[in-house]
Amino acid sequence: MADLAHIVGGDLQLGPSGDLAVVGGDDETRQRVLHRLLTSPGTYIWQLPYGAGLPALVGGVASRQRIAAIVRAQMAYEVSVAAAPEPSVVLAGNRIGAISATITYTDAGSGNSQVLTLPIGG
Known part of the structure; x- marks a missing residue:
């Protein structure tokens, strides 16, 4: 099922006929992954663990191991990302x-x- 074309931080995109553009397939998954990684945890009250909150790590002190663990955990939650092979x-x-x-x-x-x-x- 296609989703609206929207990259986090940007506007909704328009299609060739001036309506709202949709995205599907690999592009939809990329869009979903970006949204998950850039959304702060606790933002969605109906799904509190959603989001890696990577922008909150900018300027902070976080080990590479912690960052990688956060990303891997969120990728495991994303249904549009295959579990095997592991990301x-x-x-x-x-x-x-x-x-x-x-x-x-x-x-x-x-x-x-x-x-x-x-x-x-950094």
């Missing part, structure tokens, strides 16, 4: 402390392997 999380940092995460996962619907890289903080 992998690789964190990389630079000299000034900026960290980025490269997450490799399999889309449960299509079976396609996907790679998502996003900045965590």
Whole structure:
């Protein structure tokens, strides 16, 4: 089932005929994963454990192991991400402390392997 095309932090997207765009397949899963990772825990009162809250880690003190564990736990909750093979999380940092995460996962619907890289903080 298709979802509205919306990337966290942006506006709803318009389709070619001026109506609201929809997204499905691998793009929908990517959108869902981004939403889950960028949403703060406790934001949804009907599903309190939803969300990794990665933006809250910017400027804070968090070990790479803790960040990777948070991401892996949230990826395990996401039904559109296949449980096997288990998603992998690789964190990389630079000299000034900026960290980025490269997450490799399999889309449960299509079976396609996907790679998502996003900045965590620093």
